[in-house]
Amino acid sequence: MDFKVIFDQHKRMVYNLSLHYVWSKEDAEEITQDVFIQVFSHIEQFRHEAQLRTWIYRITIHTALDFLKKKARKKRGGGWKALFIDSPHWNDKELIPFAHPGFDLEQKEQVEQLMRWIFELPDKQRDAIVLTKLEALSYQVAADCMQISVKSLENYIFRAKKNIQEKIEKQRK
Amino acid sequence: MNIKESSKDMMQDPFSILKKVRSQEVDDVLWTRVSARCSIESLAIPLSHRVVMVMLMAMMLMNMGLGWWKFKKDIHPKSWSNTQYYHQFQWNVYE
Numbered sequence: 071m072d073f074k075v076i077f078d079q080h081k082r083m084v085y086n087l088s089l090h091y092v093w094s095k096e097d098a099e100e101i102t103q104d105v106f107i108q109v110f111s112h113i114e115q116f117r118h119e120a121q122l123r124t125w126i127y128r129i130t131i132h133t134a135l136d137f138l139k140k141k142a143r144k145k146r147g148g149g150w151k152a153l154f155i156d157s158p159h160w161n162d163k164e165l166i167p168f169a170h171p172g173f174d175l176e177q178k179e180q181v182e183q184l185m186r187w188i189f190e191l192p193d194k195q196r197d198a199i200v201l202t203k204l205e206a207l208s209y210q211v212a213a214d215c216m217q218i219s220v221k222s223l224e225n226y227i228f229r230a231k232k233n234i235q236e237k238i239e240k241q242r243k
Numbered sequence: 244m245n246i247k248e249s250s251k252d253m254m255q256d257p258f259s260i261l262k263k264v265r266s267q268e269v270d271d272v273l274w275t276r277v278s279a280r281c282s283i284e285s286l287a288i289p290l291s292h293r294v295v296m297v298m299l300m301a302m303m304l305m306n307m308g309l310g311w312w313k314f315k316k317d318i319h320p321k322s323w324s325n326t327q328y329y330h331q332f333q334w335n336v337y338e
Contacts, residue, residue, distance in 0.1 A: 073281070077274060085269045099270065103277050110281045172264040181260055184253070203258040234257040 073113070077106055080123065083205075084130050086172075090204045091134035093170045093185070101137050105130050120214065127215040131197060141165060187237045188230070195230035198223055 081102065088101035108129050116125055145165055168182040188199050194216065201212035202223070213223040252259070288296070 074274070074278075077277060081269045081273065082266065085273075086266050089267060090264075095267075099273060102269070102273060103280060106277045107280050107284055110277075111284055170264075172267055174263070177260060177263065180253075184257065184260060199258065199261075203261045204264055206262070231257060235254055238253050238257065 073110055076109065076113075076122070080126050081106075083123070084126060087127065087130045087200075087205060088134050089170060089172065090200050091131070092138060093166060093168050095169070095171055097137065097141075101130070101134050104137070105133050108133065124211065124214045127201075128217075131215075138166065184234070187234055191230050191233055194218075195226045195233065198226040199230050202227060 084105050085098055085102045088098040088105070089095070092098055092101065105126065109126060116122065142162075142165060168178070168185065170181070170185070173181045189196055191199070197216055198212065201207045201215055202209065205212075207215070209220050209223055213220045216223065218226075
């Protein structure tokens, strides 16, 4: 398949998914470039067991997370301490300011708080919410992307909802 | 509407607000950048080739080092008197 065709078919999906993770236009553009470079150089290794779309989804999630880890390491000025950063801190407002262009300004405060809570959740719960609620994927496709069963996905979403409700409850008190 | 005011709605369905997210368009310039980077990428030497090149380079340097060590040991002026090459150097004949 022609690479330009793959790019045109998936660019919007990759860009928007990256945006949900990094919350900034510039970073999402950089991640989109990195994702397509990886697709270009590994397209021969692509096994047709999975759909091209789910494969690209997985690459995008990994690339976005790696990008944020690198950003956190840079902020810490490299060195040996930076090696122990295993996940980016979405709670760090300086490192990851909320500049998602997909939300209205009036909702910004509310969405920002919700997004920071979502990204504090365990990885699987976070990815389940991003894929099903933000990307609005069907449960089957989201489960394929995460390489889990639909039942496990439902379980992650249920637990995520419960965790977020607890956080809202805490905030109210 | 702030979080506290809307927390009742949020308790019901915390993720309902996320449905309002608008999908963003991608800048056309991105293809130019991606294709440029892909052409650079396609020129890049594969990792296996790079490993072989580094090994060959190391062997070449080792050979050069050994050659120099042998030269210093056998032919260098400081050790001329002890070597078989002593008589081959014309200028020493007049000493």
